[in-house]
Amino acid sequence: MTDAVIDIPTPSLPRPFWTYWLGLLASNLGDAVVSVALPFLALGTLPQGSKRGAAAIGLVVLALSVPRFFAPLLGGLADRWPPRTLLSLGAVLRAAGVAGVGLLALHGGSNLNVVAGLAFILGLLTSLSFTAQSAMVPRLVAPEHLPRANSLTSAAMMGAPLVGYGLGGFGAAHWGAGTTVLIGAALTALLLLGALALPPLPGASSGKLNLLDDLRLSLDVIRRSPLLALFAMNFALNLALNIMNVRVPLHMLAFGRGPADYAIFEMLLSGGVLLGIALVGPLSARFSLDRLIGGGRFVLVLGTAGFILGGVWPWWAAAGVFGLGLGLLEVVTTTRIQGLISSEMRGRVIGSVMAFNALGLTLGAGLAARSIPTSALMLGLTGVLALLTLLWPLAVRRAA
Structure with missing residues (x-):
């Protein structure tokens, strides 16, 4: 089955993309609000003075x-x-679930199992929406506009939470977790409007759903170069991110002012990510995607090397550099992967990559929890990322 690409008479993205993008922006804002409110909702289900808060x-x-x-x-x-059907259904179920739990919380009917169940459903629907969106965008826009479309999509997914986290924290503190969750539900529901604006694209593949066959086919695709090299770097990045998520707060407590310095670290990291995303458009007009991937990997190695040092300032600088490389790679790698995978297999391959990345996150958290010095962990990460950076040109030549 061939891709249905909208005819674009002018050098711009089609209107359905912009409508969907606005819905995606609102939805990610709502998801961030809910993600901040959920822990407070969970704490609210415990008896006064309970010591089970962390659990x-x-x-x-x-x-x-x-x-x-x-x-x-x-x-x-x-x-x-069909993408429109899948994204619309996911938006309705997500908004309804969040609103239901918010109403239960306001009326005192919520408990920890309900909150955890909602978190699981949200994680499931978010994963479904991400795979559907990643497979759909290359079918919605012309190939020459794909880097820009992916830049905008990544900006919506990474930029909106910066506002949403603040809104969620303010709402939980002043209006209560239940009301804040309802606000998040209203925002996530706006994705439905964006999904309904999409053209009626059919499913890209036919045949019955078979998990084992789909996994086998996905792994066959992944083994082809340079896909394996791309996914190896994604795995290493997720490993690194969870190590950082655990060790950075501890580092800031040991060498700085704790939460205040950690907040600056996160701001610099996020700012670097957004800058990297913004640079993709002008850079992709001058350099090939493979050269940009190599450059992004080099920037990541420089950023990770900064974490070997002690103190607060070196880590702040490293956060900005690491974020720059991360934002650049986020868009360019996604665009490259979309171009390497046929439309019939995009969702399955991207889903397999997400599961592989989840393993990286799990291993990263496990490594960070062990009594290994932070400098040794960061030195090891720098070495792994440097090796993968050096191997990238070989993978490109092999695929040529």
């Missing part, structure tokens, strides 16, 4: 993360179902 929040975080391992199955759905 309750940990259960919610785990419930949000586990659905990533179901991504290969969700990718099979994304390949076979």
